[in-house]
Amino acid sequence: MTDTTHCTTAIILAAGLGTRMKSSLPKALHRLGNQPMINHLITTARQVFDDVVVVTGPDMPELEQAVRPFRTATQTQRLGTAHAANAARDLFGDGDIAVLYADNPLITAETMERLLAARRQGASLALLGMRPAVPGRYGRIIEDHGKVVKIVEFKDASEDERGITLCNAGVMCAGAEDFRNWLEEVRNENAQGEYYLTDVVEMAAKAGSVVCVEAPEDELAGVNSRSELARAEATLQTRLRNAAMDAGVTLVAPDTVFFSTDTVLEADVTVEPNVFFGPGVTVHSGALIRAFSHLEGCTVGEGAMIGPYARLRPGTVCAAHTHVGNFVELKNVELGEGAKANHLTYLGDASVGRGTNVGAGTITCNYDGVFKHRTVIGERVFVGSDAILVAPVTIGDDALVAAGSVITDDVPAGDLALGRTRQTLKSGRGLQIKQSLKARKEQG
Incomplete structure (x- = not known):
């Protein structure tokens, strides 16, 4: 078992059913590059973090099998992202943790390193943001004089807030003990009645500073439908082709x-x-x-x-x-x-x-x-x-x-x-058969 004392830990939230996928397969197990999405994220996270913990939902034995030998925690009820993260609180360790999402499988090790570096430079919390061409239903990052003050989910955002182009990618990094304390304070007083992990941003802003690390949309875009899965596959294939040609x-x-x-x-x-x-x-x-x-x-x-x-x-x-x-x-x-x-x-x-x-x-x-x-x-x-x-x-x-x-x-x-029958010749018989067939054809 990994020694979790003062090590960095990636907490991957993977309990989602993927309703929009129209599939009985857990969303995290849909494949990119002939590999489950979650395995992409685990492979990358292991390049940056000392340990990986996966939060699964109830009755997900296939997912638990796919992520072995990494430890898992179970979110017994799907009551929001903060509720999911809280399911793994006993596995946080004492160092910095990053909360990642199984449906963001294409985050690079370089971006994870930048996130961890931003946290280590003194921020209470560091998070990933992007500026998608079509912001759509992403949560918006609210800043004040260059500092992040909170994140507003699209369903709860005002028209002015929905006009903001800096969007939340969901990934954030902070100290384990701070995260535990913030998760205890999260409430479900919102349009969905869920416990949003994004609520900890406002708490972190009050406790110190919150910084946003921006990364490209194609790296951070979520996969919640078959069409988004296809777009992620196209992004991954482009990376793999370029890597092959560079080699x-x-x-x-x-x-x-x-x-x-x-x-x-x-x-x-x-x-x-x-x-x-x-x-x-x-x-x-x-x-x-x-x-x-x-x-x-x-x-x-x-x-x-x-x-x-x-x-x-x-x-x-x-x-x-x-x-x-x-x-x-x-x-x-x-x-x-x-x-x-x-x-x-x-x-x-x-x-x-x-x-x-x-x-x-x-x-x-x-x-x-x-x-x-x-x-x-x-x-x-x-x-x-x-x-x-x-x-x-x-x-x-x-x-x-x-x-x-x-x-x-x-x-x-x-x-x-030679394992075949001996050839036999019938003198003139070939021509006779042809003539007979032609006559039958002429007679209809």
Whole structure:
């Protein structure tokens, strides 16, 4: 367990149901970059704060599982943001705390650092603000001669107050003991009958000074609906694409490439248009990912060429200088150095040796309806087109599998395997059949 004495703590409020999402899934678990929103925030907060505590709602086992091993507190009734923060008061520790929101997942570590620095420079409380193009229903930050005096929620704001462009992002930072004291004083005398965390701003202003740290709208905008989730995804993808290009990756058409947050592309990787990177992908230097390919849970070696229209599924490792061509699907496959599967092929639960060529239309039959079985193909093997390899089966080094063969038994090294019926010729019969078909066509 984390020692909370004088450490900094991020308290993440995540009890919201996300009613506007029209979903049975807790709002904090909706995904950005193939990762739950809250995990983005936890990852960033851990770069700045010593500890993280997540406030969940009742009956949210999926959320509690997603945030492990971090500690959680439960808001048993949803009575407002101050009520939610108060649920975690025993986990504040003795240092500074920051209250964050799971539906603000894109706050950067730099902005969190600036918030913490503003607090440490002597402010009773530091908060984050923004100036959105459309202020909408955000709470307004009320200042007097450059000092923050209070925050007014949109529902309670006057017309003049609604005209203010500086909006509250919800995030604030103060000493743990001060926060505890302020939370005890918050009342629910407002239009919603809720306990607003924003009420502590006025208390902090009376006790000392409150400073506002401004950050860009796209970093602080909340996610409360599917359309806002899509906008946040667009912001995140722009960040990930820029980071990849800054690291030496060529994106031929950046706006068409979709990344997961854990995608790793080394320098000198080239990615053509319309490529999707699911979770768990690593691509090494010099590899080319061609257009319309889909990669997930896989590793691509140096100088490899994948696609176009290739699908790499979880467990696949393509070694250096391998080729995976159009309409080829690999699932849980080890493709040895220089091996090729260039056309219209499915390989599942297989090992393919160095320098092996797998012909067009080849299939490993890895599933018997109950169990999965593995196919082992050795080095320098040539597998002819339309071969069917019925697992479990092993093809030895330097073997040759004839096109159209169905292979059900192991093939020793260096052997030729023919698993097809013998060709039969019927003299003149082909011409007779054609003539018969033409006559039937003419007769209607």
